Amino acid sequence: MPAANILIIESMPAIQELMALNLGLAGHHISRAPDAETALLMLEDQLPDLLLLDWNLPGQSGLSLVRRLRAHSRTRFLPIMMVTARCGEPDKIMALESGADDYMTKPFSPREMLARVHALLRRWHAHDNAGAPLQLAGLRLDPGTQRVTAGARELALGRVEFKLLNFLMSHPERVHTRAQLLDQVWGNAAEVDERTVDTHVGRLRNALQPCGCRQRIQTVRGSGYRFVAAQA
Numbered sequence: 688m689p690a691a692n693i694l695i696i697e698s699m700p701a702i703q704e705l706m707a708l709n710l711g712l713a714g715h716h717i718s719r720a721p722d723a724e725t726a727l728l729m730l731e732d733q734l735p736d737l738l739l740l741d742w743n744l745p746g747q748s749g750l751s752l753v754r755r756l757r758a759h760s761r762t763r764f765l766p767i768m769m770v771t772a773r774c775g776e777p778d779k780i781m782a783l784e785s786g787a788d789d790y791m792t793k794p795f796s797p798r799e800m801l802a803r804v805h806a807l808l809r810r811w812h813a814h815d816n817a818g819a820p821l822q823l824a825g826l827r828l829d830p831g832t833q834r835v836t837a838g839a840r841e842l843a844l845g846r847v848e849f850k851l852l853n854f855l856m857s858h859p860e861r862v863h864t865r866a867q868l869l870d871q872v873w874g875n876a877a878e879v880d881e882r883t884v885d886t887h888v889g890r891l892r893n894a895l896q897p898c899g900c901r902q903r904i905q906t907v908r909g910s911g912y913r914f915v916a917a918q919a
Contacts, residue, residue, distance in 0.1 A: 691736040691808055694718045696726045696752070697770070698744050702793070706739060706770075709797040710804065723747035730756075734765060737808060742771035742782070750785055757786035757846065764833055764846045766811045768803060770795070783873070784883060786846065810874045821856045824903055824916045826895075828856055837898035847872065848891040855904065855914035864911040888912055 693715050697703040707717045718735065720726035722744050738756075742749040749769060756762040769787040771778075779790045789807050791800065820829040827836045833849055835842045844852065850872045855863070863871075865881040873883075892901045905915045 690714045690716060691804075692716045692718070692733075693737045693739060693804070694720065694726065694729065694735040695739045696720045696723065696744065696749065697739070697741045698722060699741075702741075702770075705797070706800065709801060713801055715804075721745075723749070723752040726752065727755075730762065734762065736766070736811075737804065738765060738767045739770050739804070740767055740787075742769055742773055742778075750782060753782070753786045764849075766807055768807060770800075780880070780883065784886065788873075806874065821853070823856050823859060823914070824900065825898070826852075826856070826900060826903075828853055837900065840898055842894055842898065844894045845887075845890060847887050848894055851887055851891055852895075852914075855912065859914045859916040862907045862910050862913045868911065884912075 693710055695703055695706050695710075695717060697706065697719070698721050703719055703721075707719060711717050718729060720729055724746055726738075726740075740749045740752065744752070747755075749771065753767055753769070756765060756767070767787050768789045768791060769782045770791050770793065771782075772793040773779075774792040782790050788810075789803055791803055820827055820831070822828075825837055828849075829835075830853060833846075835844050835849065835852065851868065854868070854871050865884040868884050869881065872887075888904060888906075892904050895901045895903065903915050905913050907913060
């Protein structure tokens, strides 16, 4: 695994030190912030390859910071792993649907942390090198710039909706189950359930509505979803 620049946003010094020590021993370059406000100042200067973010920060919460980062184009696609003592399923779903890429509960072992960090970095490295732009059914999706256009109009897609559309357009007309979409889009974030897929498909359809492409994402009853490339 190539060395990555990782920003740890954690208010508890002992946990912050544990994370920094083990990630540093694995060859990564570590920066630290004790709260969201400090992290935002650091992010203005330079974007890391990955954020490890505690939910229960002083001042602005980690969840609020995730939502704030996902609302801005510069940080919309920044990989984020939540690290928190909140272990309930509703908390996990809320964090992941708000924009976190993975969710690790405290206490955790250094081995689990390294495995999750490396899996997330591999996923995003593959995403960043996803290949040439796709052009289909009046849509152009560019993995390099992470933009989707319809003619001269640029569509406003969230980061998960972009990944979902990228996968569906890469496999047009094929039906994909919700479980397959979970694996391809969310990867090892196993806490996400199939209802989350339906939520993001709905958001993707809404984003495609202005260019008249909403109907391209078709529900196949009892099976899943597909991207319809052929004219109706």
